[in-house]
Amino acid sequence: MTDHHPLTLIEVEALARAAHEGQTDKAGRPYAEHLAAVAEGVRLRGGTAEQQAAAWLHDAIEDDALTLAWLESAGLPSSVKEMVLSLSKRPGEPVEEYAARVLATPGALLVKEADLAHNADPARLAVLDAATRDRLSAKYAYVRSLLGLAAS
Numbered sequence: 001m002t003d004h005h006p007l008t009l010i011e012v013e014a015l016a017r018a019a020h021e022g023q024t025d026k027a028g029r030p031y032a033e034h035l036a037a038v039a040e041g042v043r044l045r046g047g048t049a050e051q052q053a054a055a056w057l058h059d060a061i062e063d064d065a066l067t068l069a070w071l072e073s074a075g076l077p078s079s080v081k082e083m084v085l086s087l088s089k090r091p092g093e094p095v096e097e098y099a100a101r102v103l104a105t106p107g108a109l110l111v112k113e114a115d116l117a118h119n120a121d122p123a124r125l126a127v128l129d130a131a132t133r134d135r136l137s138a139k140y141a142y143v144r145s146l147l148g149l150a151a152s
């Protein structure tokens with residue numbers, strides 16, 4: 001491992017921003033805006049620094065922005081690595097299995113709650129076409145129900 005010191009939250013943010021450089025969300029916004037909103041949502045919900053780090057990295061593996069090998073060797077607490085892995089959807093994975101893994105991983109639920117809250121933000125959904133908006137709203141509501149989260 002080249003990094004001998006644990007990464008700070010500022011370093012994790014910079015890494016995540018660089019890893020997702022050039023990526024946009026469904027509304028065409030820079031993807032880092034979503035990561036920042038989720039990290040802030042975690043902080044506002046009383047999340048730990050580890051949960052905030054996981055928020056910055058929660059889509060990095062799934063989006064191929066960073067590799068599993070990078071995550072394994074990164075100077076991060078094992079709790080952060082476990083949360084990032086649990087929050088990373090696998091290709092073809094049933095959402096029920098995904099939700100069960102999130103629930104089974106300490107700290108991951110709060111990160112997913114902040115992620116869903118930002119994904120379901122009416123201002124964010126408003127710029128999408130009606131069919132996409134309806135499909136995503138239903139998907140987010142179903143995931144919330146699987147995770148035992150009240151409707152937002």
